[in-house]
Amino acid sequence: MTKEEERKFVNHLIEATRSGKIDWSPTAVKDQFAASVQGKYIITVTKGWEEDEVYFELKMFDQKKRDMLETYQGVAELFQVARERGLRVDEAVTDILENL
Amino acid sequence: MSIISSLFEFVRCNWGSVASVLGLLLSVWVLVIAIKVKQATQQIAAMTRRKALAEELTETSASILQMGSWTRAQKWDVVSLKTEEAVSHCNIALTRWGDVLPEDAKNDLLTASQILATILELATKGSINRLSTSQRESVSQAQSDANTLISRVLGHARKIEERSS
Numbered sequence: 001m002t003k004e005e006e007r008k009f010v011n012h013l014i015e016a017t018r019s020g021k022i023d024w025s026p027t028a029v030k031d032q033f034a035a036s037v038q039g040k041y042i043i044t045v046t047k048g049w050e051e052d053e054v055y056f057e058l059k060m061f062d063q064k065k066r067d068m069l070e071t072y073q074g075v076a077e078l079f080q081v082a083r084e085r086g087l088r089v090d091e092a093v094t095d096i097l098e099n100l
Numbered sequence: 101m102s103i104i105s106s107l108f109e110f111v112r113c114n115w116g117s118v119a120s121v122l123g124l125l126l127s128v129w130v131l132v133i134a135i136k137v138k139q140a141t142q143q144i145a146a147m148t149r150r151k152a153l154a155e156e157l158t159e160t161s162a163s164i165l166q167m168g169s170w171t172r173a174q175k176w177d178v179v180s181l182k183t184e185e186a187v188s189h190c191n192i193a194l195t196r197w198g199d200v201l202p203e204d205a206k207n208d209l210l211t212a213s214q215i216l217a218t219i220l221e222l223a224t225k226g227s228i229n230r231l232s233t234s235q236r237e238s239v240s241q242a243q244s245d246a247n248t249l250i251s252r253v254l255g256h257a258r259k260i261e262e263r264s265s
Contacts, residue, residue, distance in 0.1 A: 025211050025249065027218040028242035030234070034214040039198070039206030042214045063194065063210065065217065 006071040010058060010078050013043065017081045024086035033082040041068070045079045147261070153197040154261055157254040160189035160212075164247045167219070171239050176226035179239075183220040186246070187213050193253070205256040212249040215242050 001009075016022045016037075024033040024045075031047035042061045047054065056075035060068045084090065111118050163186040170178040190213040198206060219242050222235055231239070 023207070023211075025215060025245050026242065027215045028222050028238045029218045030238060032218065034211050034218075036207035036210035036214070039201075039203045039210065042210050044214065061214075065214075 001069065001071075003073055006069075006073040009069075010071065010074040013058075014074075014078050014081055017078070017085055022082075022085070024082040026086050031079075033079070033086040035082070045075060045082050047079055149197070149200070151261060153193060153200065154254060154257045156189055156193045156197075157250055157257055160186050160193070161247055161250050161254065163189065164216075164243055164250065168240065168243050171223075171236065171243065174226070174231075174236070176223045176231075179223040180220060180227065183216050183223055187216045187220065190216065190250075197257075200260060201253070201256060205253045208249040208253050212246045212253075215246040215249070218242060219246070 013022065017024065017035075022035045022037060022043075024035045026032070027034050027044070029046065032044055034042060034044045036042050040063055042063075042065070044059045044061075046057045046059075048057065049055070055072060056079045058069070058071050058075045058078065060070075062068055163182050167179050167182040167186065170176075170182060190209050193201075194206065194209050194213075201209070219239055222231065222239050225231065226235075226239075
């Protein structure tokens with residue numbers, strides 16, 4: 001896969017997350033969120049640190065947990081939307097705005 | 101009386117044709133019964149399969165709940181064992197009932213098994229080195245999230261079960 005294709009794929013995931021088609025959940029690993037699509041593929045996004053530098057990584061696995069894809073292209077934005085979805089940030093904000 | 105005697109007369113003269121018609125009617129009746137029996141057997145088999153799915157998911161949920169108790173006690177070897185058990189139940193459910201479950205439910209099962217895999221990773225670390233408080237909290241939270249997803253799939257399975265019964 002070219003970097004351009006990876007970028008396109010990540011952008012598609014961002015849009016699908018924003019439109020509520022992908023449901024992310026936090027995992028036991030700090031700053032990691034997981035989601036599954038089409039009942040076949042697992043995707044994880046992770047925020048990590050290496051030598052004082054932050055990085056964002058996307059991994060995709062098949063049903064048997066075999067590595068299929070690993071990319072860093074444009075994952076920071078995907079991590080942000082996945083985090084908001086995974087932690088139900090929108091619902092919390094709406095709840096506070098309506099009830100406080 | 102004359103009608104009955106003429107009927108007897110008709111049967112006596114055309115006994116072959118009458119027997120053929122009776123035989124045909126009997127064959128149709130047997131065929132209808134056989135189709136009904138086959139349908140009932142298929143329905144029972146499908147129902148048993150769906151019930152078994154609900155049982156498998158209930159066992160997954162039970163394993164996750166047990167994991168919670170062992171996590172609080174910091175018995176990481178047992179947590180690992182129970183996590184492996186739960187992952188195995190998820191995989192069985194996906195392999196055996198993947199065709200029955202809707203896509204949303206399959207996604208939930210896959211995500212739950214991924215969350216469980218990360219718990220297993222931490223539990224394995226925990227049996228070697230002491231886990232930090234935040235790591236232990238992450239494990240507990242992840243168990244709860246995995247159980248929520250499994251409960252959602254169980255809801256789907258029960259709905260399918262109810263619709264078919």
